[in-house]
Amino acid sequence: MDKKYMELALREAEKAYNEGEIPVGAVIVEDGKVLSFAHNIKNKSNSVIDHAEIIAITEASKIKHNWRLDECDIYITVEPCPMCASAIHQSRIKNIYYGCSSGRENNTKIVKEILKQDEINRKTIMTGGLLGKECMTLINNFFNNKRKK
């Protein structure tokens, strides 16, 4: 776990913020090398698939010419949704480091279940709270501004 990768994920989340997208950023790292980074572009691309994590996984798989990312870690500014958690798990990513919680208890519960699905002979380990305050502030600012409008 290295704070500098979460700082990069936060820069990605800020790009989403500036584009009017829910500010989430993701970075995939292998052996101290950044493989890919991305931010949420769901509204711009008109696709629920285009979460930061999915774009980062797609890019990392392209670079490695392999869907197995079993030596990689992913840094995400916010706890993943079930779609992204399952994509991360299926790609065999070792560790998820996220910043702040989704604030939705049921989401956390489902995500934890997904990460220990045993048909994939591997568990993804998830650790939260890395630069949690900064990640949370960005999300809160986004939704507060949205409410004001």
Next chain:
Amino acid sequence: MDKKYMELALREAEKAYNEGEIPVGAVIVEDGKVLSFAHNIKNKSNSVIDHAEIIAITEASKIKHNWRLDECDIYITVEPCPMCASAIHQSRIKNIYYGCSSGRENNTKIVKEILKQDEINRKTIMTGGLLGKECMTLINNFFNNKRKK
């Protein structure tokens, strides 16, 4: 629910089978019109994202210039994984009709939890067993052949 769309999904699954991919096909239908159809190409594309459902959702969203597919139904030959279930739910698709079960009890449980996540003010209804025998035979043949090799 209309059997003819599952027949089309089965044709897609057969394409996957012939390409050496786990045979899963998906079709998205809106008002009796096929919007998109796809099959699993995970190994060919080297990406865990490229499940039939995700490709079909991406294509349908492109056609509609909208990530909301709230008047659509999806036909899938096999019960979805959590990644695809969550993508379907987030895209507001109304109904999932699938052929055969994944055979993994824990997957079914997680998928059901995802489809009633309440932060999205909408529940996706899932109905299984449409051409279940045909869909199951295709999957079984695939894994039996794989074991023989």
